Amino acid sequence: MSEMNTSRVSEFILTGFPGLHPEYYGLASAVLFLVYFVTVLANITVFYLFATNRCLHKPMYYIILNLSACDLLFSTATLPKIISRYWFQAGTISFTGCFVQMFFVHYLGSVNSFILFLMAFDRYLAICHPLRYATYLKQTTLFFLSLSAWIIAIIVPVILVIRAYPLPFCGPNKISHCFCDHVGITGLACTDRTPYSFAAFVGAMITLLVPLSFIVFSYSAILIDVSKIAGFKNRIKSLSTCSTHLIIISLYYLPRCFVYLTSYVGIVFSTDVRIVIIMLYSLGPPMVNPLIYCLRAKDIRQCLWKHFYRMVSSQLDMPEISHQGGIPNLMPKPPQLASSDAEVQWIYSEPLLDEQASHSFSKGQPRNPAAKTNFSRLYPHSHFP
16 A cells, blocks of 8 residues: 555645745745744753753753753754745655654644643642652652653554555645644545544544643642632742743643634634644744743743853853852952052961961960051051050
């Protein structure tokens, strides 16, 4: 069957945004390249901060590191090809390459969903069971959970690829999308795609709704526990620890739920609008998530400020940053002795005489070293009685 596939359709064509006029191809490629550049730079910065600051070696930041790796891989799997489509008019992709891209699109999307599940689990334990947090979420436990998320997420994409690859493709080979996905590929098959689309729908519901159900449960429990805390400020402080996670989870789930709900109620978008919406919720979060970490997570913000201030101070000879909160140490340096002031320089550098260095006080003798101190030598411009 695969021989028939390759003999009839050997490659696919990614149309990108079908309604985009050719005169805007350069602008579209520049915007997509900027998105990819910012995504790579921001996520690599998260990796660098994590590797150079031991204060970030906490369960919450291990989860953020996994999410950052997933975002970086997803952008790398999708954006370079569509950039080349508008930059170099190279929109073709090989038959096998399209299925490889489809696998990574669905695989990394599933990993992202499971990592958000871990993020909600972390906040649930930290707020609802704070005394058991260190016991339940050890470093080895978190490593096992993270590894499980990356392994379990393989199952559904592999099934989708195995079922779609042998399909007969004997007609058009243009995919109305910016990257290869299951819907775009199976829609070109010369057969009824209903059995395949149903399997894809079930897989999507498993990878999206199961983590989302636990996320809803965990944050409901968090709200109930926080409502029992005395004091409005204490409640706000407890909820503020979840703000970063809530923003990231909202960016991932809300647009997807919106697309599924609109399709369920019969609202049909044009092809261009549908592609724009998918690109926004697929490529927007990988670029925005690191900015949210740096702005909302206190430890990451302080580490970023510390590294930035060190870089600037090395160029401008500014005071160094203290270790408390990344706040610059603005205490003045001790005065430097002028080379021309020979007398004062000699006072500071003169060693003690042997009799002064070896002088000891008896247990009952009062210690009064100031009695023999020559203040006129230490402060030549002062007047002492």
